[in-house]
Amino acid sequence: MNRFNFPTIKPDPALEELRSEVQAYLRAEKEAGNFQSEPECWMSSSDPIFSRKMGKRGWIGMNWKGYGGHNRSALERYIVTEETLRFGAPVGAHWIADRQHAPMLVEHGTEAQKEDILPRIAAGECYFAIGLSEPGAGSDLAAVKTKAEKLPDGRWKLNGQKIWSSGAQHAHYMVSLVRTSPPDGRNRHVGLSQVLIDMSAEGVSVKPITDLAGDAHFNEVTYDDVILPADALLGEEGGGWKQVTSELAMERSGPERFLSSYATLEQAVIELQGKMGSNARARLGLIYANLRTLRGMSFGIANLLEQGISPETEAALVKDLGNSLENKVTQNVRAMLSELPMNELSDTMKRIINIGILRSPPNTLRGGTSEVMRGIIARQLGLR
């Protein structure tokens, strides 16, 4: 048996047709000045107008049937998302809802929730934020203290605090991991549940946190006696830990785990067209080989997910390797650009490389740190 499961996938002409369509559209939008390319666009670059356009094209909500979904394959969604990353398009508003919470609602939502929320997500009009980390619970996620207390009438009373919730200031909903009953002795994984929170509910307050570059995309969210309806519980009461870990495994292998900095490389290649010296060429050759390999691994997992297989270790591995590569790409682009005098670089290039550098620290933190990923891989190797 092979140590890991990474199938090699042949290019599919039907997917390439979709790619051309998406590419043509994004190119036209960019040339019309409707967006500026940015690295890490899926996290920090939000534009509700652009999200609605993506929704109209049928490029959000591709993976579910009915409720506004387009019933297309996970591979088709992969092609669309990797193209938006290449172009550094402002997809941050809808990214999390489309990737994470829509599939969660499809699986665990009530009929009413599905009918109400899913079509709006697919239209690019309804956005979500993630409520996992807390001031006292980062990598040690099971230490969350936010509490949902069941009221006699079946509703829930929510109290606590979430942190680093990206996009919470624009989000219509948030899904949070909360404690619904005490831990069983030393087993803290029991008694955790996931709840759906309407951000307009009374008692929810959002306070932006400014990042080191001066942007405020992540937030501190406080719940002060927030009353949630009975159906706010997503999935099983007490089954939150299992739900969260399987959800994380699904989202760790996507193209945004190795292409966050690709927009920087794209601009550099345009900028250096016909001017690349031997140092730049050697570096480009190396990161090109790395990118091609990571894409093979990530797309191989997308194929497994399409078949209903969710390989946790392989996903962790792609995330760890891919996040390191994102930073390696940025560092190599710096070196490539050093062949040109500063005054020959366009303002666009200078802006993008600066954003790329400033937005690099979270690559290896969000969605589980590199250290957590390495722990998962080590367990698979039989070392833990």
Add this chain to the structure above:
Amino acid sequence: MIDIESLIAQSAAKIHERNGGRALLHGEIAPNSYWDAIIENGLHLAWASEESGGFGADLSEVAGAIWNMTPAPLPFVETLIANKLLELGGLELAEGRASFAIGAADGTHIIPFAQQVDDVVLFSEGQIAHYKSSDLSGTALDSLSPDTDGVADFSKTNPINSAQTNISRPMIEAIILTLRSVQMAAALDGALSLSIDHVSAREQFGRPLSKFQAIQHQLAVAASQVAAANMAASQACAALSNNIESAWHEAVIAKVQISDSIEGATAAFQQVHGAIGYTMEYDLHLHTRRLWAWREALGNEHIWAQKLGDDLAQKDSDNLWRGVTTGAW
């Protein structure tokens, strides 16, 4: 696209185990019985087409056989490549241990595993020629690996058979780099297994090394590189299997990626083994020394990254992206 459970791969695994498995690898030359079993099972002819006298097996199955025999000290990969070259030249296949050389401008050519082979197939622009080793005068090259390469001057010797060919140098490079990439991925995987075994057995400070997070993380990172190497080799095999004329690009990518992976991974494997990994007695060097040698063979990753970059620099950003996403060039 490396099928280690194919019939051919299983038969390779059996031959490997019967002839000593891990233990035999310490010899500089594999026992004759190992090679005899390869011949008996026709594995040396597995990849050559049926029309040329081979068995026409798919590369994914052949790659599985290479994987399962790595790092045995015998010229199995070299023989597969030599016979593929003979097939492409429309020449009769070699019956025994064979190797290959690819023409250099000065007339002297490097022959991998030169000491152990009876036949050498030389590719030079426009020609494929079959030589007997005994007719060639050459010298052994200083090597990182126990499998000694040689260098010979072919200009004063007549081949026993030759043919004009329109096969291009990049096609030959694609073949060599792809099969080597499978070997390198396999040796990385083997070294990872040794490392896991070692850190699980070795105790310090009253517990196995595997229980230290510093060790776990080093091997986790190395394992990611092993997986990347496997993917790069698989993509190269898929491309070569699909069409030899367009396989060069993925083969070079595999060469660059895997060589890049070797750097960090072998450092971690040596480190977690401690001093025992630095000895001739212990198995690790059988993998790591060959990895360092194969990384250099036909030029190292810096040379090939430069060639890839030269190609990329001629094209635009659309081309780069198409390469990343589809492998097409």
